[in-house]
Amino acid sequence: MIEKERQVLVILPHPDDEAFGISGTLATHIKQGTPVTYACLTLGEMGRNLGNPSNMIDELNPSLVITFYPGYSVHPDHEATGRAVVRAVKRIPKEKRPKLHCIAFSNNCEEELGQPDIVHHIHDSVKEKLGSMGAHRSQTGFFFDEMVKRYEQGDPDTVKRVEIERFWSYKWDD
Ligand SMILES: [Zn+2]
Numbered sequence: 001m002i003e004k005e006r007q008v009l010v011i012l013p014h015p016d017d018e019a020f021g022i023s024g025t026l027a028t029h030i031k032q033g034t035p036v037t038y039a040c041l042t043l044g045e046m047g048r049n050l051g052n053p054s055n056m057i058d059e060l061n062p063s064l065v066i067t068f069y070p071g072y073s074v075h076p077d078h079e080a081t082g083r084a085v086v087r088a089v090k091r092i093p094k095e096k097r098p099k100l101h102c103i104a105f106s107n108n109c110e111e112e113l114g115q116p117d118i119v120h121h122i123h124d125s126v127k128e129k130l131g132s133m134g135a136h137r138s139q140t141g142f143f144f145d146e147m148v149k150r151y152e153q154g155d156p157d158t159v160k161r162v163e164i165e166r167f168w169s170y171k172w173d174d
Pocket of ligand 1: 013014016017075078
């Protein structure tokens with residue numbers, strides 16, 4: 001069950017960052033009637049000209065923000081984005097802060113952050129998720145067809161990888 005939100009704001013640096021890890025969750029929010037805004041901070045051209053999340057958060061007043069967990073998201077653009085979003089959300093007084101759900105996938109993330117506290121089973125949004133992944137064939141082409149085949153055959157590992165989306169609530173230090 002995915003909790004109903006007022007407004008979801010996703011802030012990630014690359015146009016394909018949402019596809020594999022969270023597009024089932026986003027499709028579910030959209031089906032629940034929640035507005036989802038995807039702020040993509042670069043054009044996917046190896047740009048380093050990151051946008052400014054603070055403007056966007058003030059404007060949209062989201063109940064949930066999704067970004068990368070700083071320190072656990074491997075790519076320098078992911079790290080820079082996660083840090084900028086945490087800084088922006090931290091400026092909001094604690095009682096008014098939106099929830100901050102972070103994506104983490106470095107090798108040490110479970111060791112250091114523990115198990116993810118938000119686990120979504122997105123079975124009902126798999127069609128949208130595969131559509132989203134298929135739209136980024138320059139990134140997914142080499143394994144996408146094979147993955148869809150295994151998924152349709154019911155391969156347990158593949159089903160788990162496709163249907164389970166995991167987030168860590170950001171651990172505020174104040
Ligand atoms: Zn990326």
